[in-house]
């Protein structure tokens with residue numbers, strides 16, 4: 428007996444489609460890198476991409492790294508964050524934002540979030556102690572946090588602001604670009620991001636020339652030159668191949684953002700229901716929609732139903748960081764961050780990738796509404 432065909436066939440992401448579209452160009456890029464024979468770049472290999480990334484993100488510097496995780500780690504390291512320091516951050520992020528704070532010997536202090544899933548500036552202000560050294564807002568889903576309020580708190584207390592902009596390349600808030608508002612912007616070029624490598628990648632943006640130079644040393648063993656180790660470093664540089672791919676794909680990013688925003692606008696138009704929270708469309712924001720996350724009762728049932736009828740969705744993220752087994756030593760319990768915990772049970776990420784057709788988006792919206800109306 429064969430399997431029954433699902434009613435629809437709508438993937439959550441579609442990397443094979445991107446691969447098919449770009450395969451000829453990617454082959455040429457691979458050939459160039461292989462024949463040149465330089466794979467783990469010098470500054471010269473990465474410099475053209477760094478220049479373009481800085482321009483794109485509205486800063487003077489960009490430092491190309493092997494991941495968004497190391498972008499967070501190295502930003503905090505050059506900001507002098509370490510043992511005994513506190514960094515305020517939301518508990519509903521991807522684990523990397525908290526994990527890097529802990530890897531530096533500092534303490535993550537969680538601040539709960541607003542209805543739009545981004546950190547609440549008032550909760551940040553209330554979490555400040557004499558040990559607070561930095562604030563790490565996370566621009567979740569591609570929506571920039573309330574940065575005016577966050578910068579005001581930071582400036583009042585002399586704190587460093589490290590924007591986790593992993594999901595927000597090209598996003599804007601009151602005309603300012605993600606990664607250009609705080610002291611450091613940390614980006615991921617993971618294959619699932621809007622600007623994506625063929626593996627891991629990431630970068631830091633900053634206007635601090637000295638900090639950028641230090642990060643460039645730290646990403647390559649702390650080497651000042653071939654013979655001199657200035658300080659103990661890591662291997663956090665971006666591969667030449669990934670740099671070449673990102674340089675090529677950066678040209679395609681505006682079009683990807685336009686398509687994702689069009690898909691989001693269509694969802695926003697179609698998904699009207701009092702039992703459904705849909706990401707708002709605000710005048711002062713330019714959201715690039717890395718993800719499109721609705722909030723709904725009976726989320727697990729809805730996700731299972733959509734899966735059964737051939738519509739793939741995701742959950743970002745099912746278990747808040749403060750409730751992870753790894754976070755046990757921080758001493759948190761259920762109830763500490765009610766908004767984050769409530770959202771963790773209600774959030775559902777709908778497909779929004781640039782390869783969806785208008786009919787696909789209409790189908791997903793129609794099936795979600797049909798379920799909610801039951």
Ligand SMILES: Cc1ncc(COP(=O)(O)O)c(C=O)c1O
Pocket residue numbers: 493494495496497520521523524565567591593594614615616617627628629
């Ligand atoms: C919010 C957030 N922070 C940090 C990261 C870490 O980036 P990477 O996977 O490139 O290390 C990611 C992406 O995976 C992310 O979504």
